[in-house]
Amino acid sequence: MPVKPKFNIPGNLLSGDTTDIYFARTVEILAKENQNPETVMEVFTTRPGILCGLSEAVELLQAVLPAGEGEIWALEDGDQISAKEVVMRIKAPYLSFGLYETVYLGMLASGTGWATAARECVEAAGDIPVTSFGARHIHPLVAGRMDYAAMIGGCKGCSSIEGARLWGISPSGTIPHSLILVMGDTLKATLAFDKHMPPQVPRVALVDTFKDEVEESLRVAEAMGQRLDSVRLDTPFERGRVTADLVKEVRANLDMAGHNHVKIFVSGGLNPERIRYFAENNAPVDGYGTGSYISGARPIDFTADLHEIAGKAIAKRGRIPGLSQNPRLKKVR
Structure with missing residues (x-):
């Protein structure tokens, strides 16, 4: 800390x-x-x-x-x-x-309250890092305090700029659906992100916006090569959410295509129970992003x-x- x-x-x-x-x-x-x-x-x-x-x-x-x-x-x-x-x-x-x-x-x-909820998520995740994405679910005047508390509870990063300042780190973020929707294509948005963002910012592609998650993961990985750090699975409730089987499918296809270095980041309605579900089903998750469970504690x-x-x-x-x-x-x- x-x-x-x-x-x-x-x-x-x-x-x-x-x-x-x-x-x-x-x-x-x-x-x-x-x-x-x-x-x-x-x-x-x-x-x-x-x-x-x-x-x-x-x-x-x-x-x-x-x-x-x-x-x-x-x-x-x-x-x-x-x-x-x-x-x-x-x-x-x-x-x-x-x-x-x-x-x-x-x-x-x-x-x-926030720190205790974060610790529950972190303990459920075991050795897999948890990032706080809860700033959007709380009043902006206290978002930084919430993210600070989440990291006190054991989260390894946070999305808000103020929370990261309090902790003395860089804020963590991926590519939002809005960038992909405005640009009209996941790969195009990811390449634009890669073009304009500083090299120290991890390239994490969101892959559930337009097409099948496996297809999008492979498209982005082929185009980005070693520059791609991770893919993020954030499949909404309307499509059944992210499942352990989906994570395994994405991992297997990335590995078969030679993209073993690409990590898989999972988000979307995560709480300790959901995190334990992935762990108990041996889903190869490399990182979790959790929001309202912490911010709404x-x-x-x-x-x-x-x-x-x-x-x-x-x-x-x-x-x-x-x-x-x-x-x-x-x-x-």
Whole structure:
């Protein structure tokens, strides 16, 4: 993972525009009452998962806590977490961070949900790399965060430019149906891609637009030779989707024609169950692209509770007062 991703926290988050109104009112009331005690806030999860959103939450808190004030202890993005585990502890005057509870909890909830879903796909794929194609299934303002979370979960690449920037890699992409449809021919579109794209961009031909996938794979492979990295199978539901038998047929025909170097990339409605189907049927897949299973993942809820005020242990009913023990927490501020 990147040494230190830079999320560039948007101004509307820093201003509190995305927070719950009762936190804004709480900060206003306490300020007018001249009450700003030092507090300890602990953040914990409600169910297991792959932690993500922590780096962004810390970046937010670093931006809002006054210079020389406040301490933060935290786990790291990518850590496997258990239910009720404290993932972050904040010690600071309440008014310096109280406005942002909604914000950092949301970062953690969405990020951890996405990362956990990605890990499920990656584990199903085994040694075969998985790429995140989910940006089109989510609001564009958070697409980069989603792709970052997918790679925290184990994906080897992502399609969005912003997600790749956060991870410090080049974005991954193939040839879309639109280019092929506009140009009127799969081979013509692939050759145009090869002509105009930098040599470091892999040549991955989409082969299900106009003709039989085997026929198109062979046409492109014959014309491109060693320049062709992969063919992508993305057969839609209306035509029965990509099957293990189709992958085997494409592989066999490419090999018989001497194109053993050409890899096969599969996409289209993939989830852990579908990925396991290909593995269990020994389909010679070289890479998977999955989208909405990751981007549409259920968030994993996080909760923030005060456990200490002005040095005194405290908690609401149902919680244990005082600091929770978690030796995995590391001081980051």
